[in-house]
Amino acid sequence: MKEDLRELYQQVILDHNKSPRNFKKIEEHNHFAEGYNPLCGDKIDVYVLIEDGIIKDISFQGSGCAISKASASLMSSLVKGKPVVEAEKLFEKFHDLITGKLDEENSLEELGKLAVFAGVKDFPARVKCASLAWHTMQSAIKSESSSVSTEEKI
Amino acid sequence: MTNRTETSGMPEAGIFNIEKIRNDFPILSKTIHGKPLVYLDNAATTQKPQIVIDSLVEYYTSMNANVHRGVHHLSEVSTKAFEDSRIKIKNFLNANSDKEIIFTRGTTESINLVASSYGRANFKAGDEIVVTAMEHHSNLVPWQLIAKEKNMTIKVIPVDDNGELILNELENIFSEKTKFAAINFVSNSLGTINDVKKIIETAHQYNVPVLLDAAQAINHLPVDVQKLDCEFLAFSGHKLYGPTGIGVLYGKEKLLDAMPPFMGGGDMIARVTYNESTYNELPYKFEAGTSNIADAIGLGVAIDYVEQMGIEKIAMYENSLLEYATAQLQKLDGLKIIGTAKNKCAVISFIFDTIHPHDVGTFLDFEGIAIRTGHHCTQPLMHRFGIPATSRASFAMYNTKDEIDILINGVKKVIEVFK
Numbered sequence: 001m002k003e004d005l006r007e008l009y010q011q012v013i014l015d016h017n018k019s020p021r022n023f024k025k026i027e028e029h030n031h032f033a034e035g036y037n038p039l040c041g042d043k044i045d046v047y048v049l050i051e052d053g054i055i056k057d058i059s060f061q062g063s064g065c066a067i068s069k070a071s072a073s074l075m076s077s078l079v080k081g082k083p084v085v086e087a088e089k090l091f092e093k094f095h096d097l098i099t100g101k102l103d104e105e106n107s108l109e110e111l112g113k114l115a116v117f118a119g120v121k122d123f124p125a126r127v128k129c130a131s132l133a134w135h136t137m138q139s140a141i142k143s144e145s146s147s148v149s150t151e152e153k154i
Numbered sequence: 155m156t157n158r159t160e161t162s163g164m165p166e167a168g169i170f171n172i173e174k175i176r177n178d179f180p181i182l183s184k185t186i187h188g189k190p191l192v193y194l195d196n197a198a199t200t201q202k203p204q205i206v207i208d209s210l211v212e213y214y215t216s217m218n219a220n221v222h223r224g225v226h227h228l229s230e231v232s233t234k235a236f237e238d239s240r241i242k243i244k245n246f247l248n249a250n251s252d253k254e255i256i257f258t259r260g261t262t263e264s265i266n267l268v269a270s271s272y273g274r275a276n277f278k279a280g281d282e283i284v285v286t287a288m289e290h291h292s293n294l295v296p297w298q299l300i301a302k303e304k305n306m307t308i309k310v311i312p313v314d315d316n317g318e319l320i321l322n323e324l325e326n327i328f329s330e331k332t333k334f335a336a337i338n339f340v341s342n343s344l345g346t347i348n349d350v351k352k353i354i355e356t357a358h359q360y361n362v363p364v365l366l367d368a369a370q371a372i373n374h375l376p377v378d379v380q381k382l383d384c385e386f387l388a389f390s391g392h393k394l395y396g397p398t399g400i401g402v403l404y405g406k407e408k409l410l411d412a413m414p415p416f417m418g419g420g421d422m423i424a425r426v427t428y429n430e431s432t433y434n435e436l437p438y439k440f441e442a443g444t445s446n447i448a449d450a451i452g453l454g455v456a457i458d459y460v461e462q463m464g465i466e467k468i469a470m471y472e473n474s475l476l477e478y479a480t481a482q483l484q485k486l487d488g489l490k491i492i493g494t495a496k497n498k499c500a501v502i503s504f505i506f507d508t509i510h511p512h513d514v515g516t517f518l519d520f521e522g523i524a525i526r527t528g529h530h531c532t533q534p535l536m537h538r539f540g541i542p543a544t545s546r547a548s549f550a551m552y553n554t555k556d557e558i559d560i561l562i563n564g565v566k567k568v569i570e571v572f573k
Contacts, residue, residue: 002520005517008516040528040529041543065513066509126512
């Protein structure tokens with residue numbers, strides 16, 4: 001595999017694509033949103049259970065490419081158990097990372113496992129793939145709408 | 155690629171000189187990510203031969219002036235070149251008259267012109283429009299707009315699992331209520347060549363005019379509007395080796411004549427007062443404002459190029475590519491071809507159970523291979539097949555079996571990574 005490609009498709013991403021975590025519908029949820037990428041037709045449903053400002057449980061279902069599936073999988077495992085505010089902060093950092101706005105030297109550590117998505121910034125067409133699950137999660141916790149489209153948000 | 159030498163001497167290449175053709179297209183010698191470009195996204199747009207590119211430079215270098223207006227030399231020269239191109243298109247489509255050839259921005263604008271102008275003048279509440287299950291959004295959304303405005307219904311000719319229209323349904327779909335039919339000649343997602351002759355015959359039994367979306371047919375098949383007997387036909391120049399931003403609407407003169415203008419402005423009028431205007435004759439009635447003169451001329455040059463090769467020969471050669479690619483792709487583990495109609499153009503859509511088309515697309519890009527991945531602007535069709543997207547390879551006259559071998563090897567690598 002070429003260097004840039006290896007950077008994009010890191011082993012962690014391939015693993016999460018193959019066996020995504022929290023890939024199911026949790027019956028006990030109080031927040032839900034549907035995310036949609038009109039560019040590729042991908043769709044994701046995110047279910048969230050929030051109690052006392054904490055994300056007690058989160059899961060997702062849908063179809064998507066390796067980048068979007070792995071992103072949803074890692075997102076769900078990282079925000080589970082975290083306060084909503086922290087999850088939102090993490091999204092901000094992640095968004096900066098994939099759009100190339102992050103000062104990687106100083107901030108990469110805070111992102112932990114999410115650092116595997118650093119390669120996405122070199123593939124502008126794939127940024128939406130990586131961000132869809134996060135936008136949908138954000139939309140779910142705000143319950144601002146039941147459908148979110150990456151056309152408006154990248 | 156064990157058979158590289160064999161394939162370069164392939165019998166199909168004897169139809170025409172493939173090496174010479176490839177040399178006519180400068181972009182084909184580019185490298186992408188360090189690999190020779192293998193351009194297999196021709197259903198999205200075709201590449202341009204040098205003579206088309208040169209014609210644009212030539213126009214702006216030595217002919218540029220507005221058409222139909224000036225009495226000066228340059229205006230006469232550019233008007234002649236512009237109108238000569240219209241005549242070439244008329245002959246290419248075997249239309250009755252050059253009055254029936256209207257320049258537009260592309261297929262989409264051509265269809266919107268008919269939906270808006272013909273539709274507003276002729277449709278009423280309760281009327282029905284017939285489309286097929288495999289329309290590109292551009293031959294669906296314009297009809298939805300007018301249907302919503304007029305409170306009409308859209309009826310859909312269904313498609314079977316092979317990607318063929320179920321024409322037995324025609325008698326249940328057409329009725330006295332049907333007022334228009336808008337049908338794609340060739341499916342951009344599946345490659346199916348639809349039996350448009352039969353649909354047109356059925357429509358005419360109900361006095362229903364038919365618009366053919368020929369965007370995907372025009373560079374693969376001979377298109378004769380008189381033989382087809384369609385009322386309207388739309389195509390884009392950029393899918394026929396011509397420039398972007400120029401397209402054509404063919405319409406039967408009698409219908410075009412009775413239709414109100416689509417857009418108002420200069421060139422489309424005869425006499426203007428502050429309160430009203432009379433309109434110019436065909437085709438100018440539908441060409442408001444300064445036309446895309448340079449690209450219209452470039453399209454004429456592209457047609458010259460295609461005619462020099464011969465559209466039948468091109469079709470025959472592309473078919474050999476399609477057969478070869480289909481046979482090779484079918485051998486690959488877990489790959490499923492979407493669209494297996496008997497009559498197909500050189501377009502292959504494929505999917506994997508476990509590999510998403512966008513991942514396929516990104517990996518192939520690094521092999522220098524350009525294919526299209528996504529829903530191909532046919533979301534309802536993807537829904538019909540229960541898939542979000544496909545990978546699509548589409549061929550043109552300059553593609554070779556060697557390039558298909560490179561595609562196959564590229565896809566094999568993707569399968570390996572996602573195993």
